[in-house]
Amino acid sequence: MDLGQINPLLLLASLMVAATPILLAAIGEAVVEKSGVLNLGVEGMMITGAVVGFAIGVTTGAPSIGFVAAAVAGAALSMLFGVLVLYLKSNQVATGLGLTLFGLGLSALIGKPYEGIKAPTMAKWEIPLLSDIPVLGPIMFRHDPMVYVSLIIVALTWYVLTRTRAGLILRGVGENHNAAHALGYKVIRVRLMAIAFGGACAGMGGAYISLVRVPQWVEGMTAGAGWIALAIVVFASWRPWRVLLGAYLFGGISVLQLNLQAAGVPIPVEILAMSPYIITILVLVVISLRGNHGAPGSLGREFHATH
Amino acid sequence: MTGDLRQSDALMTLEGLTKAYPGVLANDQVSFSLLPGEVHALLGENGAGKSTLVKMIYGLVKPDAGQMSLNGEEFTPVNPAAARAAGVAMVFQHFSLFDALSVAENIALGMDNPPSTRELASRIRDVSQAYGLPLDPDRIVGDLSAGERQRVEIIRCLLQNPKLLIMDEPTSVLTPQEVEILFETLRKLTSEGTSILYISHKLEEIRSLCEHATILRHGVVVDTCDPREKSARELAELMVGDKLHVPSRDPAEPGDVALSLSSVSMPSPSEFGTDLRNVSLEVRKGEVLGIGGVAGNGQDELLAVMSGEARAQDGSITLAGEEINTLSPGARRARGLLTAPEERLGHSAAPEMSLIENALLTGSVREKLVDRGFLRWSKTEKFARRIIEAFDVRTPGPDNAAGSLSGGNLQKFVIGREVLQDPDVLVVNQPTWGVDAAAAASIRQSLLDLAHKGAAVIVISQDLDELMEISDRFTALNEGRLARPVPMQGLSVEEIGLMMGGSEADEVAA
Numbered sequence: 001m002d003l004g005q006i007n008p009l010l011l012l013a014s015l016m017v018a019a020t021p022i023l024l025a026a027i028g029e030a031v032v033e034k035s036g037v038l039n040l041g042v043e044g045m046m047i048t049g050a051v052v053g054f055a056i057g058v059t060t061g062a063p064s065i066g067f068v069a070a071a072v073a074g075a076a077l078s079m080l081f082g083v084l085v086l087y088l089k090s091n092q093v094a095t096g097l098g099l100t101l102f103g104l105g106l107s108a109l110i111g112k113p114y115e116g117i118k119a120p121t122m123a124k125w126e127i128p129l130l131s132d133i134p135v136l137g138p139i140m141f142r143h144d145p146m147v148y149v150s151l152i153i154v155a156l157t158w159y160v161l162t163r164t165r166a167g168l169i170l171r172g173v174g175e176n177h178n179a180a181h182a183l184g185y186k187v188i189r190v191r192l193m194a195i196a197f198g199g200a201c202a203g204m205g206g207a208y209i210s211l212v213r214v215p216q217w218v219e220g221m222t223a224g225a226g227w228i229a230l231a232i233v234v235f236a237s238w239r240p241w242r243v244l245l246g247a248y249l250f251g252g253i254s255v256l257q258l259n260l261q262a263a264g265v266p267i268p269v270e271i272l273a274m275s276p277y278i279i280t281i282l283v284l285v286v287i288s289l290r291g292n293h294g295a296p297g298s299l300g301r302e303f304h305a306t307h
Numbered sequence: 308m309t310g311d312l313r314q315s316d317a318l319m320t321l322e323g324l325t326k327a328y329p330g331v332l333a334n335d336q337v338s339f340s341l342l343p344g345e346v347h348a349l350l351g352e353n354g355a356g357k358s359t360l361v362k363m364i365y366g367l368v369k370p371d372a373g374q375m376s377l378n379g380e381e382f383t384p385v386n387p388a389a390a391r392a393a394g395v396a397m398v399f400q401h402f403s404l405f406d407a408l409s410v411a412e413n414i415a416l417g418m419d420n421p422p423s424t425r426e427l428a429s430r431i432r433d434v435s436q437a438y439g440l441p442l443d444p445d446r447i448v449g450d451l452s453a454g455e456r457q458r459v460e461i462i463r464c465l466l467q468n469p470k471l472l473i474m475d476e477p478t479s480v481l482t483p484q485e486v487e488i489l490f491e492t493l494r495k496l497t498s499e500g501t502s503i504l505y506i507s508h509k510l511e512e513i514r515s516l517c518e519h520a521t522i523l524r525h526g527v528v529v530d531t532c533d534p535r536e537k538s539a540r541e542l543a544e545l546m547v548g549d550k551l552h553v554p555s556r557d558p559a560e561p562g563d564v565a566l567s568l569s570s571v572s573m574p575s576p577s578e579f580g581t582d583l584r585n586v587s588l589e590v591r592k593g594e595v596l597g598i599g600g601v602a603g604n605g606q607d608e609l610l611a612v613m614s615g616e617a618r619a620q621d622g623s624i625t626l627a628g629e630e631i632n633t634l635s636p637g638a639r640r641a642r643g644l645l646t647a648p649e650e651r652l653g654h655s656a657a658p659e660m661s662l663i664e665n666a667l668l669t670g671s672v673r674e675k676l677v678d679r680g681f682l683r684w685s686k687t688e689k690f691a692r693r694i695i696e697a698f699d700v701r702t703p704g705p706d707n708a709a710g711s712l713s714g715g716n717l718q719k720f721v722i723g724r725e726v727l728q729d730p731d732v733l734v735v736n737q738p739t740w741g742v743d744a745a746a747a748a749s750i751r752q753s754l755l756d757l758a759h760k761g762a763a764v765i766v767i768s769q770d771l772d773e774l775m776e777i778s779d780r781f782t783a784l785n786e787g788r789l790a791r792p793v794p795m796q797g798l799s800v801e802e803i804g805l806m807m808g809g810s811e812a813d814e815v816a817a
Contacts, residue, residue: 165421172405172416179403182367183417184387297406 006259012139012252017213019251020150021046021205021222025229026236026243027154028201034161034238035194036174036298040096041081043226044103045199046206049074051107053207054217055114063122063211067146067204074203075196077103082195086188092300100226108219119215122146146208151244153201158240170194174296177303187303202226228277235284237294242287250280318343318502319364319382319471324373326359333359335526336373341471346493346503348513348534350546351523352743353715357506360523361473364504365397366390377470388419396464397473403460406449410459413448417463434465438492449578452603454485461492472496473504478512481601483771483804490516508744509772510539524548543744554751554776561779562592563627565763566613566644566732571622573612575787581605583612586622586789588782590732590763595754596792597778598767600807605787606767607649610736613765614646615639626732640672643731647721649740649767651714655721658710662702665709666691666724673728690727698723699749715746722750726757733757736767751777771803785809 025042032039049070057066081099084090122144131141161167173180173190181187209225210217228250236242253276261272317340324337334356341347351357362368364375366384375382377393384390387397404413411428415421422430428444435442440458448459457477464472474493478486493503493516507513513520514534522530522545530545537545544550567589574582583605590596600606611617613624615636624632626644634642652658656665667687671677676687691705698719702712709717718739725733738754739747755777758764767784768774774781775795782792783806790806 165415168408168412168416171408172412175405175407176403179399179405180416182387182399182403184366184391185416294407 003263003265006263009135009138011255011259013142014255015248015252016140016143016147017251018255019247020147021208021213022225022229022232022250023244023247024150024153024205024208025202025226026232026247027150027157027240028198028205029229030233030236030238030240030243031157031161031170031201032194032198033233033299034174034296035170035191036177036296036301036303037085037191037195038092038096038300039078039081039099039195039198040093040230041078041099041103041226042198042202042229043222043224044100045074045077045202046103046209046226046229047107047220047222048077048103049203049206050210050222051111051114051206051217053203054119054210055110057119057207057211058114058117061120063120064145066119066211067207070203070207071200072203074199074201074206076199078195078199078202079192081199082192086191086195086303089302089304092302104220111217111219114217115219117216119211119217121215122212144212146204146212149204150208154240154244161240171296174298177298177301181303181305187305191303202229205229228280232280232284234295235281235288237288238296239294242284246280246284249283250276253279316343317341318345318378320376321360321364322374322376324360324363324370324375326356326363326368326370332526334363334370337523337526337528338373339521339528339531341502341504342519343470343502344497344500345519346497346505346517348517348520349504349506349523350510350513350520350542352546352745354525354713354743355523355546356526357523358475359526361397361475361504361506364390364471365395365473391419391467391469394468394470395473396467396469396471397475398457398460398464398477399475404448404456406447408448409444410442410446410448410451411444413459414444414463414466417460418467430466431462434462438462438465438495439488440492452601454481454601457481457485457489461489465496469501471502471504473506475506476508477505478507478509483800484808485601486512508747509770510534510542511772513542514539522546546743547745549745552745552748552752554748554755561594562761564589565592566590566624566626566765568613568619568624569622571612571619571624573608573617573619573621575605575608576611576617577607580608581787583608583619584787586787588789588792590765592731592763593758593761594779595758595764595766595777597774597781597795598765598784598789599769599771599774599781599803600767600784602769604784606736606784608787609784609789610646610648610734610767613644613734614648637672640669640728643673644734645669645673645725645728645730645732646734647725647736647738649736651717651721652710656709656717659708661708662695662700662705662712662720663688663691665720666694666705669724670728694720694723694727697727698753714740715742718742719746719750722753726753730757730762732763732765734765734767737769738766739768739770739773747773771800775803781806783807 025046029042052073053066053070056069057063081095084095085092124142125145127141131137169185170190173185173187177187206222209221232243232246236246257272257275261269320340322338324334326334337360349357359368363370366387366389382393411424411431414431415427421427431442431444442458442462448456497503505517517534520532520534521528534542569587571586572584581604612619615634619632623630626642631639648654667676670690674690676683688705695705700720701716722738738750754764778795780792781795781798782790785807
């Protein structure tokens with residue numbers, strides 16, 4: 001056992017990379033659920049984003065175009081869910097599960113020709129001045145742009161949800177869709193936009209795995225990240241900054257336990273491997289023990305405009 | 308006042324408004340006009356088309372034919388925002404509030420161009436002071452009482468200086484004192500020139516508040532009158548188009564104690580619920596015990612603890628001398644304690660299931676509809692048909708889904724289902740909520756008949772007129788505490804109101 005070989009700076013830096021896919025997917029899903037829709041298809045949208053982002057990134061040689069394509073693909077797939085659930089009134093849980101299965105199959109089909117290829121690397125952005133700060137600089141300010149993009153999305157989501165009228169309407173629709181409808185708000189339109197946002201975020205999260213983290217295409221490579229994102233949204237009480245905390249906690253412990261395994265710590269591998277899940281859930285449960293849990297009042301309920 | 312005179316200086320005129328839904332003509336050639344500063348009542352039974360009519364005025368529903376005009380100009384609101392911009396505001400029957408949001412956020416959602424949060428908060432304080440409706444803009448709506456929640460709705464409307472305020476059953480959840488405050492606010496508004504279109508089933512209130520009434524029956528205007536010149540009974544008969552049957556019974560001596568609760572306490576199972584605290588009551592055979600109180604003071608919890616859906620944490624519940632606190636709802640039914648909760652769709656009946664299946668759900672034990680684990684459908688169907696016949700439930704047949712029935716008809720079915728099982732004790736919560744006068748009278752009569760046959764009946768209701776009509780003894784719930792029951796006879800509305808506010812009857816008298 002050699003704990004000395006674990007470099008804390010490297011560990012913290014790789015934590016942000018490990019957490020970004022889940023963070024992106026979870027913040028998108030948080031917005032979807034705040035509007036009152038439960039989309040269990042996050043995994044399917046992530047893996048579709050992963051394969052589309054990878055294919056476009058490889059073809060064009062530009063990862064940034066790959067991310068845009070992944071966002072579009074995720075949003076497009078989520079619109080399929082949106083139309084089924086909002087217009088055809090299908091069951092949200094069943095449709096979401098179906099979307100995941102569909103995404104996994106579709107991505108395997110699209111991805112066949114791209115197996116074994118390496119993705120073009122994404123240049124790191126070393127933020128001037130800030131990246132020269134000792135300790136903090138290498139941890140926080142020498143990453144690829146998507147890490148910063150994901151943080152900006154979290155901040156913007158928080159700002160829009162809590163400080164703007166658009167966010168208030170979205171929360172109102174999720175809290176009581178009948179009341180929102182009676183006041184004249186377009187419940188279905190608001191939810192469709194939220195679902196599209198959630199799909200785009202999940203798509204980018206998936207593409208981050210195939211373009212940056214791994215970086216190549218392997219069938220089924222999201223490996224449950226979408227489900228983790230879903231759990232984090234609930235345990236984070238639908239709050240953007242807690243989503244960030246949950247995602248970074250999970251990412252951090254995932255990286256740490258790999259390092260501990262490599263260092264030969266005398267803890268059974270199984271326990272180390274399950275630790276990120278258990279610790280994330282425990283911490284977020286303890287945080288949410290007190291106070292209002294904030295599950296949107298209309299979450300998962302079917303909306304019929306009553307005229 | 309002649310029609311022509313009313314029309315010439317009217318604030319709003321409706322002419323020939325018609326709206327059809329598949330199979331129903333909800334409104335047929337409805338015409339009337341509203342004067343500035345007038346409180347205008349819209350009367351009618353359930354399904355008479357009142358809600359459709361006000362939804363057309365508020366821009367939620369588009370009329371098939373007919374015109375509206377506001378201040379002499381054509382008025383065709385495409386959505387509620389357009390109606391609000393033209394000066395029409397509406398307070399809904401079921402509060403259109405968002406529980407998890409603050410008062411200020413709720414009000415902002417009901418406005419089209421809300422000012423900044425801070426300015427809005429100060430305007431809410433100003434308006435609430437001016438109209439005597441104190442309200443803290445930062446509180447979460449889910450924590451407010453029913454009366455306070457209604458203030459939120461009213462202030463949301465007042466902030467937009469409406470010319471016409473539509474109120475759909477505003478007083479159904481208020482105490483008499485709160486109703487008085489509301490009426491004062493409304494009178495103040497009309498003195499400033501605002502017109503009010505007022506929908507209510509409470510005819511006495513309409514007589515004291517409204518100057519003009521339009522009566523709808525099956526979507527058609529059948530009459531107009533000045534409600535101050537009519538008795539409540541005459542108004543009801545105008546609505547029904549028939550003589551009204553008033554529930555009655557012969558007084559009977561109460562028998563032995565059938566059900567008793569002593570010092571029952573229970574934390575509420577729901578987040579925004581009310582805990583029961585030290586509740587004691589006794590109900591005797593042949594007696595109707597009325598439990599009043601404003602919604603959200605523990606009514607649902609009290610029913611749950613008696614039905615067996617929730618267990619009391621402390622205290623004991625005895626049925627004919629036997630302790631039943633640990634028994635399940637099914638076991639309690641078998642022993643003769645039946646209940647009908649308030650929420651028709653989803654609690655006392657399963658909306659997607661047929662009336663036959665719904666009859667089975669609570670009748671299986673006492674009517675022996677299950678034989679060694681197998682359902683006896685033909686017997687169940689007979690039971691369902693018996694309910695439909697005995698309680699005049701208007702439905703094409705017992706195969707129809709419960710959710711397809713109108714509120715009044717489903718309520719008759721739900722009450723009938725329990726009454727026909729011949730209970731020893733029947734507990735009902737809001738038996739005539741949102742039910743029209745004729746159906747309500749028949750439901751009340753069936754409860755009285757049941758008591759006359761020797762059953763003990765507990766009626767939890769927010770409708771004081773109902774409780775005064777059928778109860779032998781009265782008590783009230785306030786914040787989960789139950790006042791000591793007192794005889795209904797000779798109790799004044801003021802005393803009842805104070806009991807609902809948490810005072811004991813003898814303190815009130817003293």
